[in-house]
Amino acid sequence: MADHTLEIRDLHVAVEGKEILKGVNLTIHTGETHALMGPNGSGKSTLSYTLMGHPKYEVTQGEILLDGESLLGLSPDERARKGLFLAMQYPVAVPGVTLYNFLRSAVSAVRGYTEAARKAGNNRLNAHLIPARAFRQEVNEELAKLKMDKAFLRRYLNEGFSGGEKKRAEILQMALLKPKFAVLDETDSGLDIDALRIVAEGVNRLQAELNLGLLVITHYQRILNYIVPDFVHIFYEGRIVQSGGASLVEKLEAEGYAWLEAEVA
Amino acid sequence: MAHDDLHKLKDQAQYDFTTEVDYAHTVRRGLGEDIVRELSAVKGEPQWMLDFRLKALETFLRMPMPTWGADLSALDFEEFYYYMKPVEQEARSWDDVPDSIKETFERLGIPEAERKFLAGVEAQLDSESVYSSLKEEWEKYGVIFVDMDTAVREYPDLVREHIGKVVPIADNKFAALNSAFWSGGSFVYVPPHVHVEIPLQAYFRINAQSLGQFERTIIIVDEGSDVHYIEGCTAPQYSTAALHTGVIEIFVKRGAHARYTTIQNWSTNVYNLVTQRAVVEEEGRMEWVDGNLGSGITMKYPAVVLKGRKAHGEVLSIAFAGQDQYFDAGAKAIHLAPETSSVITSKSISKANGRSAFRGLVRINRGAQGAQAKVVCDALLLNPQARSDTYPYIDVAEDEAQVEHEATVSRINEEQLFYLMSRGLSEADASALIVNGFLEPFVKELPMEYAVELNRLVQLQMEGSVG
Secondary structure, eight states, X not given: OOOOEEEEEEEEEEETTEEEEEEEEEEEETTOEEEEEOOTTSSHHHHHHHHHTOTTEEEEEEEEEETTEEOTTOOHHHHHHHTEEEEOSSOOOOTTOBHHHHHHHHHHHHTTHHHXXXXXXXXXXXXXXXXXXXXXXXXXXXXXXTTOOGGGGGSBTTTTOOHHHHHHHHHHHHHHHOXXXXXXXXXXXXXXXXXXXXXXXXXXXXXXXXXXXXXXEESSSGGGGTSOOSEEEEEETTEEEEEEOTHHHHHHHHHOSHHHHHHHO | OTTGGGSOXXXXXXXXXXXXXXXXXXXXXXXOHHHHHHHHHHTXXXXXXXXXXXXXXXXXXXXXXXXXXXXXXXXXXGGSBOOXXXXXXXXXXXXXXXXXXXXXXXXXXXXXXXXXXXXXXXXXXXXXXXXXXXXXXXXXXXXXXXXXXXXXXXXXXXXXXXXXXXXXXXXXXHHHHHHHHOOOOEEEEEOTTOBOOSOEEEEXXXXXXXXXBOOEEEEEEOTTXXXXXXXXXXXXXXXXXXXEOOEEEEEEOTTOEEEEEEEEEOOTTEEEEEEEEEEEOTTOEEEEEEEEOOOSEEEEOOEEEEOSXXXXXXXXXEEEEOTTOEEEEEEEEEEOSTTXXXXXXXXXXXXXXXXXXXXXXXXXXXXXXXXXXXXXXEEEESSTTOEEXXXXXXXXXXXXXXXXEEEEEEEOOHHHHHHHHTTTOOHHHHHHHXXXXXXXXXXXXXXXXXXXXXXXXXHHHHTTOOO
């Protein structure tokens, strides 16, 4: 499996004119797991949205490079097709769109079926989609691994999903889209211990299968008991203020975030 | 999808052709008594039908144009042809259908639909039915499904008893116009306690420039019976305006159920001014399922008149107004009897400078105790120039009645768009998915091949609409 590098270089980001990220530097290689920990309001989610290209987040300085190539001019869908994935903290509901149709459209876009059909001028119905039979088989296998019922596919995307169902659906998407790099934004929030275990097992399995580069963004260390990081970064007021190994998690666990204030100030 | 091959898929581009048809009979351009007489004579109609037409013409000429709704000032009645008959004899079997017409049907996918899905097809090319077939088993049960001219010839008493009874000649100017010049349309009679399992379908198609099409459809569902009638419309593009003024009258007898489904996709130079109304008797149920994608101007308000105790009516409609399109559409529910109920659900999408207005009337007469009416209309605007208006008219004369009204107007949600795009979907594809989701409550009521077709039409409407 090829190795890839995601590099965040001196990243400054403003939202509605207010600077939230103040010079983030971070390099992730495929196969690595990085944890980004920090208190609420430190800008963790801003980082994840910026990586994915949300139009509300304005990059005022710095770079995001995938294998040396800038992602900054690319729209979210182009970034997804380059191999970036964001498992969202609050996945939005899209009423009337079944999970199945959504997944099939997304997989078809990311794996190039959609573009190939457009380029070929093929307007036949479903020419832009991955063949149904193969796709259904693949989806069913992934569902089983995540202990999700097939009936799930007929439900409307994230509509009326419980917290656990939403997060599992995010991991299901990740499994099907097979990214190079995945950002898990507060994936443990709203999960009970059983759901957390299933989600974490899914993430670990996918990392092994796909040689994923992982950025696990979290407020609490709980998820890191299940997804063990190679590197831990402490995020505070829009920057990484300290990096280290897994032992940093224990320090945070013991001391909380209060010490940061004194140290940074 | 396993049903993909049920129906050949079509899009506007595919419809954008004109097949050369040898018109057997064409009257002069414009309207007048001479044309009514000529048309009626060519059809070999009885005197009562001619009288009905002449009375309607006189009413039409007397009535003023509507002063509300869409702007019809550019409409010139003298521009149109009011009658064309493509073949002398109505063909009874596929072999008898002229080749050029067959070609049109083939491009529309009708023979395939016939083979695979339909048990009976009533296909209308211009003003006449050129091909109609009816499954024998229905005939066995006494179901009548013929074009209106045949009905006048073969079932004159039934036609005479029902025509103009739900939609009177003087109901509105366009109903009068239709009553004077109607040609084609379907006549359906379902005898008591017969459940017609497979939908009856009619294809309408305007195929001559400046041809006014005035289909007249009468559906009578007798006590305890059940029928679903589907009309799909498509039209090729023309340089001058075409006029489509249909009248649909439905009689839902005691305990009966009727559903009428339309998807119209006329080209954008068509005026689509249609009167659709059903009278529902005790414990009967009527459902209008109405999709509007095409035409330049549409005015259409499917109505249910709930005449008997516990009668129920529903109108489920969507409108997708694109560039230069204006839909003034809606629904009417008239409650005349106790414990009647109605549900009106309207969904509209407007893009570019498209405009869609919802005009809904709920009237509950004194004496309709326990009547319940619900109106929900949701509008989705795809860009800042698009426009949506809601005109709800609620008129309740009975204290013991309940009326609910909800209306929402929204734009494509940025967070939904970001979410879908972050999964690799382009902005256009993501928007189309959101729009399809918005329309899902409508689409899931359609037979499979219509649902597929509608999704496809929406996709075409969406192309280039973002930004």
